[in-house]
Amino acid sequence: xxxxxxxxxxxxxxxxxxxxxxxxxxxxxxxxxxxxxxxxxxxxxxxxxxxxxxxxxxxxxxxxxxxxxxxxxxxxxxxxxxxxxxxxxxxxxxxxxxxxxxxxxxxxxxxxxxxxxxxxxxxxxxxxxxxxxxxxxxxxxxxxxxxxxxxxxxxxxxxxxxxxxxxxxxxxxxxxxxxxxxxxxxxxxxxxxxxxxxxxxxxxxxxxxxxxxxxxxxxxxxxxxxxxxxxxxxxxxxxxxxxxxxxxxxxxxxxxxxxxxxxxxxxxxxxxxxxxxxxxxxxxxxxxxxxxxxxxxxxxxxxxxxxx
Amino acid sequence: xxxxxxxxxxxxxxxxxxxxxxxxxxxxxxxxxxxxxxxxxxxxxxxxxxxxxxxxxxxxxxxxxxxxxxxxxxxxxxxxxxxxxxxxxxxxxxxxxxxxxxxxxxxxxxxxxxxxxxxxxxxxxxxxxxxxxxxxxxxxxxxxxxxxxxxxxxxxxxxxxxxxxxxxxxxxxxxxxxxxxxxxxxxxxxxxxxxxxxxxxxxxxxxxxxxxxxxxxxxxxxxxxxxxxxxxxxxxxxxxxxxxxxxxxxxxxxxxxxxxxxxxxxxxxxxxxxxxxxxxxxxxxxxxxxxxxxxxxxxxxxxxxxxxxxxxxxxxxx
Amino acid sequence: xxxxxxxxxxxxxxxxxxxxxxxxxxxxxxxxxxxxxxxxxxxxxxxxxxxxxxxxxxxxxxxxxxxxxxxxxxxxxxxxxxxxxxxxxxxxxxxxxxxxxxxxxxxxxxxxxxxxxxxxxxxxxxxxxxxxxxxxxxxxxxxxxxxxxxxxxxxxxxxxxxxxxxxxxxxxxxxxxxxxxxxxxxxxxxxxxxxxxxxxxxxxxxxxxxxxxxxxxxxxxxxxxxxxxxxxxxxxxxxxxxxxxxxxxxxxxxxxxxxxxxxxxxxxxxxxxxxxxxxxxxxxxxxxxxxxxxxxxxxxxxxxxxxxxxxxxxxxxxxxxxxxxxxxxxxxx
Numbered sequence: 001x002x003x004x005x006x007x008x009x010x011x012x013x014x015x016x017x018x019x020x021x022x023x024x025x026x027x028x029x030x031x032x033x034x035x036x037x038x039x040x041x042x043x044x045x046x047x048x049x050x051x052x053x054x055x056x057x058x059x060x061x062x063x064x065x066x067x068x069x070x071x072x073x074x075x076x077x078x079x080x081x082x083x084x085x086x087x088x089x090x091x092x093x094x095x096x097x098x099x100x101x102x103x104x105x106x107x108x109x110x111x112x113x114x115x116x117x118x119x120x121x122x123x124x125x126x127x128x129x130x131x132x133x134x135x136x137x138x139x140x141x142x143x144x145x146x147x148x149x150x151x152x153x154x155x156x157x158x159x160x161x162x163x164x165x166x167x168x169x170x171x172x173x174x175x176x177x178x179x180x181x182x183x184x185x186x187x188x189x190x191x192x193x194x195x196x197x198x199x200x201x202x203x204x205x206x207x208x209x210x211x212x213x214x215x216x217x218x219x220x221x222x223x224x225x226x227x228x229x230x231x232x233x234x235x236x237x238x239x240x241x242x243x244x245x246x247x248x249x250x251x252x253x254x255x256x257x258x259x260x261x262x263x264x265x266x267x268x269x270x271x272x273x274x275x276x277x278x279x280x281x282x283x284x285x286x287x288x289x290x291x292x293x294x295x296x297x298x299x300x301x302x303x304x305x306x307x308x
Numbered sequence: 309x310x311x312x313x314x315x316x317x318x319x320x321x322x323x324x325x326x327x328x329x330x331x332x333x334x335x336x337x338x339x340x341x342x343x344x345x346x347x348x349x350x351x352x353x354x355x356x357x358x359x360x361x362x363x364x365x366x367x368x369x370x371x372x373x374x375x376x377x378x379x380x381x382x383x384x385x386x387x388x389x390x391x392x393x394x395x396x397x398x399x400x401x402x403x404x405x406x407x408x409x410x411x412x413x414x415x416x417x418x419x420x421x422x423x424x425x426x427x428x429x430x431x432x433x434x435x436x437x438x439x440x441x442x443x444x445x446x447x448x449x450x451x452x453x454x455x456x457x458x459x460x461x462x463x464x465x466x467x468x469x470x471x472x473x474x475x476x477x478x479x480x481x482x483x484x485x486x487x488x489x490x491x492x493x494x495x496x497x498x499x500x501x502x503x504x505x506x507x508x509x510x511x512x513x514x515x516x517x518x519x520x521x522x523x524x525x526x527x528x529x530x531x532x533x534x535x536x537x538x539x540x541x542x543x544x545x546x547x548x549x550x551x552x553x554x555x556x557x558x559x560x561x562x563x564x565x566x567x568x569x570x571x572x573x574x575x576x577x578x579x580x581x582x583x584x585x586x587x588x589x590x591x592x593x594x595x596x597x598x599x600x601x602x603x604x605x606x607x608x609x610x611x612x613x614x615x616x617x618x619x620x621x622x623x624x625x626x
Numbered sequence: 627x628x629x630x631x632x633x634x635x636x637x638x639x640x641x642x643x644x645x646x647x648x649x650x651x652x653x654x655x656x657x658x659x660x661x662x663x664x665x666x667x668x669x670x671x672x673x674x675x676x677x678x679x680x681x682x683x684x685x686x687x688x689x690x691x692x693x694x695x696x697x698x699x700x701x702x703x704x705x706x707x708x709x710x711x712x713x714x715x716x717x718x719x720x721x722x723x724x725x726x727x728x729x730x731x732x733x734x735x736x737x738x739x740x741x742x743x744x745x746x747x748x749x750x751x752x753x754x755x756x757x758x759x760x761x762x763x764x765x766x767x768x769x770x771x772x773x774x775x776x777x778x779x780x781x782x783x784x785x786x787x788x789x790x791x792x793x794x795x796x797x798x799x800x801x802x803x804x805x806x807x808x809x810x811x812x813x814x815x816x817x818x819x820x821x822x823x824x825x826x827x828x829x830x831x832x833x834x835x836x837x838x839x840x841x842x843x844x845x846x847x848x849x850x851x852x853x854x855x856x857x858x859x860x861x862x863x864x865x866x867x868x869x870x871x872x873x874x875x876x877x878x879x880x881x882x883x884x885x886x887x888x889x890x891x892x893x894x895x896x897x898x899x900x901x902x903x904x905x906x907x908x909x910x911x912x913x914x915x916x917x918x919x920x921x922x923x924x925x926x927x928x929x930x931x932x933x934x935x936x937x938x939x940x941x942x943x944x945x946x947x948x949x950x951x952x953x954x955x956x957x958x959x
Contacts, residue, residue: 008925009948014923198405199402209419221410460903488841500894561842566868579787
């Protein structure tokens with residue numbers, strides 16, 4: 001402790017504004033805070049890493065495995081067990097199974113993501129409009145949603161697939177999203193209704209800001225985190241629906257393949273060549289789990305109430 | 309006497325929640341004169357916030373009317389309504405909830421301006437900077453987000469947002485309640501200075517009677533949706549007439565030890581009843597030490613007691 | 627008056643992802659029998675953390691209390707007591723009332739059951755005996771119709787009634803010390819006065835001490851015997867209520883007193899306001915935490931934390947310091 005003298009006691013007064021700023025408490029962005037919380041959740045991070053790895057694999061897989069994307073049937077190597085040459089073995093047509101799983105993954109994951117993307121857009125618009133217009137229009141719009149939701153999802157998908165009579169990926173996506181947007185619309189509407197009670201929305205109304213601008217500028221950006229979390233949880237459902245459709249023969253057709261199609265093709269010979277079913281089925285299960293865990297992590301990270 | 313900016317006549321606003329109907333505002337009448345600060349005070353359930361919001365058109369009134377510069381706000385044309393919105397603004401209580409967390413300070417302040425003032429981007433930016441300066445914030449705040457600001461700074465942004473439209477009237481809904489004591493004084497000083505500089509009219513809603521006493525010209529005391537007393541601020545605090553007002557004022561903590569305010573206050577029995585089940589007759593009768601049969605039967609009207617002092621009470625208080 | 631509780635060098639910090647928040651930085655004080663001691667300060671000054679840390683209520687939120695800190699009650703250090711003994715004291719001889727009764731009461735249990743649970747946690751009584759005691763407690767806090775109130779749920783009660791129930795729970799084992807953390811902040815003015823009056827009467831009746839945590843100087847003037855003012859994790863001034871209000875020694879105290887509009891002030895006059903905001907408690911802050919906002923700040927204030935002299939932790943108390951007439955903040959904001 002240094003000795004004190006008179007010059008230490010000369011009054012200098014209040015510190016400069018800059019100095020005060022330096023000393024004042026800072027807070028963390030919502031985004032930074034969410035990222036930090038997400039990182040803490042080891043399981044969610046693992047899931048995210050896994051999904052990233054999967055995405056890389058299905059894109060680059062064929063390159064890595066050394067087998068061409070479109071493989072000719074090779075009757076000599078039919079139904080081989082997993083080995084150094086064929087990491088997952090081969091299928092009934094002699095094609096490298098690892099390759100097939102990667103190719104199939106492209107379709108499955110694409111369908112999952114596309115489905116989610118479409119329901120986000122459709123659901124948000126519909127739900128946002130209902131929340132904004134309110135009153136009887138809102139009522140009517142939500143009754144439509146209720147009716148569409150009351151039909152079992154899988155049934156709708158099957159019916160539409162049969163009716164359309166097209167087995168392309170686009171057709172499948174259409175079948176899955178034709179009622180798939182309903183839950184998202186509900187969530188979007190309830191979020192936006194809640195947000196429209198916020199004081200900043202009231203302030204915007206009092207300033208005579210046009211309603212559509214309020215939706216665009218205030219409601220949608222603030223509702224997005226909840227909607228995205230919901231969509232992340234829906235992806236496993238889409239992947240599973242695709243698998244199911246393919247399993248019953250209504251899904252992707254050769255030469256295109258998907259995990260469901262691979263599983264369907266392998267089920268007859270399951271007792272003899274179990275790996276042909278196990279690998280694609282395992283891929284489906286793993287991907288669904290990863291998306292669910294990711295969604296969990298996202299939801300916890302983005303929930304403003306859990307902020308410190 | 310300056311002109312009447314607002315005339316509220318017999319305004320009522322009811323809300324339904326489940327099977328209960330709540331008369332949040334129950335036949336309220338008062339005027340607001342240009343340039344004054346009129347405060348609405350009362351405890352929970354008194355309807356002061358609902359009153360202000362109905363005045364500004366956030367809620368449509370159930371019955372009664374609000375006249376703005378002589379014109380009924382229900383019958384405004386689209387263009388007139390836009391004008392009404394620009395000239396009458398609001399400041400909110402919760403500095404954390406009243407700013408959109410996804411917008412920068414500059415975007416928040418200029419949003420209203422964009423709607424009402426055709427300006428070039430450069431002009432608008434200048435205005436925003438000028439406004440920041442007016443409310444005591446430096447230019448570098450423009451690009452910050454609300455979460456980076458303290459409570460006092462957010463309150464200032466809220467004020468800047470309202471001022472951006474160059475209003476004549478601002479309804480201030482508990483503007484400092486959520487702030488620390490030392491910051492409250494800053495914001496209060498700012499509001500008073502702005503009023504002097506710009507000739508603003510304020511409708512102040514508050515439960516903080518000490519603050520109200522300091523800055524108001526006139527005060528209206530509300531209880532369960534009705535005005536029980538209305539008067540000049542000075543007179544009201546020195547000589548309140550209504551039993552509720554007297555009890556309310558005596559319960560204000562006095563920062564003067566030895567004043568014995570706690571012991572000497574007028575004590576009321578019970579608490580504020582559920583606004584969904586309001587008694588007939590005078591609403592205050594169940595808790596009033598002077599209640600009579602007449603009080604329980606018939607609600608007293610708001611009557612003139614001399615010098616613009618109105619009170620709603622059957623007793624002629626001595 | 628005997629010394630009931632002694633806090634010595636209490637230091638509490640919270641780890642957070644962008645630094646450690648040192649909320650309480652060496653607080654020492656005593657509470658005596660039968661008195662009401664007020665801890666005053668604004669948000670972030672550390673008063674609430676001090677109270678909760680005393681009863682080790684912050685352990686779950688990861689708070690770290692310095693091993694040198696001591697909280698002595700009835701000859702034992704509460705900070706190092708084994709859990710079983712601590713639980714006997716907590717809610718028993720020392721109990722606490724919080725700000726938001728709705729958040730502190732279990733919404734799925736009746737009032738009666740919660741009271742009975744609390745009582746039976748500390749005393750060996752049968753359910754019937756505990757129920758009877760609960761009834762008497764409700765009458766003690768001046769709640770009418772106690773038997774039927776026992777059957778009600780918290781959401782069926784008004785704010786004031788809930789607060790009284792909380793107080794009843796806190797009093798269930800005749801505490802020697804009641805810690806009240808902003809007990810009336812969420813209540814209406816008239817209800818606030820009722821609760822304060824109740825606390826005063828209870829204190830006299832039961833002969834207990836009250837540690838009142840608040841930001842409202844009006845409350846302090848009404849009920850407190852002694853006052854401690856906190857800022858930036860330190861106690862910056864302490865004294866009797868009369869002393870603090872009549873002749874504050876610390877510039878922050880003086881500023882707080884002039885920031886409130888008083889009857890004596892000229893109406894519509896500018897209030898003396900403090901510039902700036904309270905400091906970030908993650909920073910080390912050499913020197914006095916108030917220096918940046920203090921109009922009397924000197925060179926030494928920014929470099930060294932002042933010691934406490936005559937109940938005031940301020941370099942103005944030092945013999946080398948100039949004599950100043952304390953005013954509040956500046957008239958302009």
